[in-house]
Amino acid sequence: xxxxxDIRRRIRSVRNTQQITKAMKMVxxxxxxxxxxxxxxxxxxxxxxxxxxxxxxxAAGSDDRVAENPLLARRPERHVQLILVTSxxxxxxxxxxxxxxxxxxxxxxxxxxxxxxxxxxxxGRDFFRKRGVPITGxxxxxxxxxxxxxxxxxxxxxxxxxxxxxxxxxYLLYNEFKSVMTQRVTLTQVxxxxxxxxxxxxxxxxxxxxxxxxxxxxPRYVEIEVYRALLESAAAExxxxxxxxxxxxxxxxxxxxxxxLYMNRVRQASITKEIIEVVSGAAAAE
Numbered sequence: 001x002x003x004x005x006d007i008r009r010r011i012r013s014v015r016n017t018q019q020i021t022k023a024m025k026m027v028x029x030x031x032x033x034x035x036x037x038x039x040x041x042x043x044x045x046x047x048x049x050x051x052x053x054x055x056x057x058x059a060a061g062s063d064d065r066v067a068e069n070p071l072l073a074r075r076p077e078r079h080v081q082l083i084l085v086t087s088x089x090x091x092x093x094x095x096x097x098x099x100x101x102x103x104x105x106x107x108x109x110x111x112x113x114x115x116x117x118x119x120x121x122x123x124g125r126d127f128f129r130k131r132g133v134p135i136t137g138x139x140x141x142x143x144x145x146x147x148x149x150x151x152x153x154x155x156x157x158x159x160x161x162x163x164x165x166x167x168x169x170x171y172l173l174y175n176e177f178k179s180v181m182t183q184r185v186t187l188t189q190v191x192x193x194x195x196x197x198x199x200x201x202x203x204x205x206x207x208x209x210x211x212x213x214x215x216x217x218x219p220r221y222v223e224i225e226v227y228r229a230l231l232e233s234a235a236a237e238x239x240x241x242x243x244x245x246x247x248x249x250x251x252x253x254x255x256x257x258x259x260x261l262y263m264n265r266v267r268q269a270s271i272t273k274e275i276i277e278v279v280s281g282a283a284a285a286e
Contacts, residue, residue, distance in 0.1 A: 003266075004263060004266055004267055004270070007259060007262065007263040007266060008263065010259055011256055011259045011260060011263065014252050014255050014256050014259065015252070015256060017248075017252055018248075018249055018252035018253065018256070021245045021248040021249045021252060022245070022249045024091065024241065024245045025241075025242050025245035025246050025249060028238045028239075028241040028242035028245060029238075029242050031238045032180070032235065032238035032239055032242055035177075035231070035234045035235035035238050036177070036235050036239075038146070038231050038234075038235070039177055039228075039231045039232055039235045042227070042228050042231050043228075045224070046224055046225075046228050049217075049220070049221055049224055050221075052217065053195065053214075053217055053218075053221055054195070055204060056206075056210050056213050056214045056217060057195040057214060059204065059206060059210035060209075060210035060211045060213075060214050065211045066211055066214065069214070069215055069218065070162070070163040071159065071162065071163070071191060071192065071193055071218045071219070071222070072192055072193055072195070072218075073192055074192050075165070075168045075192075076168065077110065077113050077168045077169050078113050078114070078168055079113060079114045079116070079166070079167050079168050080110055080113050080114070080115050080116070080167060080168060080169045080170070080171065081115075081116045081118060081136070081158055081161070081162075081167045081169065081170045081171070082103060082106055082107070082115055082116070082117055082118065082170075082171050082172075082173060083118045083120065083154065083158070083170065083171070083172045083173065083174075083190075083226065083229070084099065084100075084103050084117060084118070084119050084120065084121075084124045084128075084173050084174075085099070085120045085121060085124075085172075085173065085174035085175070085229055085230060085233040086099050086100070086119070086120065086121030086122075086123040086124035086125075086233075087121050087122070087123055087233075087237045088121055088122040088123070088140060088141065088142075088144075089122070089123075090123060091241055091244060091245065092237055092240040092241040092244055093240050093241075093243065093244040093247075094240075095175060095183065095236070095237055095240040095241070096121075096123040096124065098175075098185050099124065099173060099174070099175060099185060100123075100124060100127050100128075102173060102185050102187065103117070103124070103128075103173055106171070106173065106187065107133070113168075114134065115133070115134070116134045116135070116136045116167065117133055117134065117135050117136065118135075118136050118137045118139075118154065118158065119135060119137065119138050119139065120139045120142055120154070120230070120233075121139075121140070121142070121233075122140050125138050125140065136161075137154070137157070139154065142230055142234075146227070146230045146231055146234050148223075148227050150230070151223055151226040151227035151229075151230055152223045152226075152227070154226055155190075155219070155222045155223040155225075155226045156219070156223070158170050158190075158191070159191065159219060159222055162191045162192075169189060169191060169192065170189070170190045170191035171187060171188065171189050171190065172186075172187070172188045172189075172190050172225065172226065172229050173185070173186070173187050174186055174229040174230075174232060174233045174236075175232065175233050175236035175237070175240075176232045176236065177232045177233075177235035177236040177239060179239070180239045180242065180243065181239075181243060183236035183239060183240055186229075186232075188225070188229075190222055190225055190226070191222065193218060193221070193222070
């Protein structure tokens with residue numbers, strides 16, 4: 001049976017851990033609000049860009065030069081690229097493990113094609129670096145402050161690889177922010193692009209030829225998709241960490257209560273034992 005000193009030390013240790021988890025929950029809650037605002041603000045822009053792309057694609061549909069755009073070229077997938085977006089730190093429940101498992105399934109499902117990994121986040125980088133998989137890029141620190149320039153740099157480099165036929169497809173794997181309690185692992189194909197369909201007739205007058213306008217919009221659309229994935233992942237990470245730290249704080253409170261009850265029982269047993277020893281000694285002395 002542990003002594004009272006050992007139990008008190010354990011209670012003190014659990015209480016210190018509880019203070020840390022509670023502080024991390026509050027920090028994540030504050031960061032989540034800002035990240036959630038950025039995600040909500042980016043969604044209308046992405047929807048408007050898709051609508052514009054659909055209008056321009058419909059207007060340029062009769063032009064044979066549309067099929068010559070390298071970002072629309074479809075080839076057999078012998079060499080694919082996966083952009084995996086994880087977090088830099090843990091303590092976020094199953095946030096990273098779900099993504100890593102999904103990335104492993106993706107590579108297995110696309111065999112015998114070769115899968116190159118573009119890793120955003122320290123957790124995914126550390127995991128796959130030890131597995132010896134082909135890694136084309138590593139990006140750390142994006143979760144602190146997601147910048148459009150970072151997403152554009154990744155998108156431009158991968159678009160260049162796709163144009164040069166070094167890869168045949170580009171996929172994006174990340175956690176989409178649905179709510180504070182829900183984050184959904186999302187896999188989307190970025191390249192080759194699938195042009196949105198326009199269901200209504202287009203009645204616009206374009207000063208720039210639609211095919212040229214389409215060629216300038218396609219790279220921007222790819223950059224926006226990568227940027228939105230980084231924003232969604234950042235908000236989902238803070239939500240997952242806040243939920244995990246809230247559960248950890250609650251579990252710590254339950255453990256403190258259990259340990260306190262156990263400590264009281266040990267102390268009561270110790271006092272009872274001392275009383276019995278005193279009474280037995282007095283009876284033996286008579």
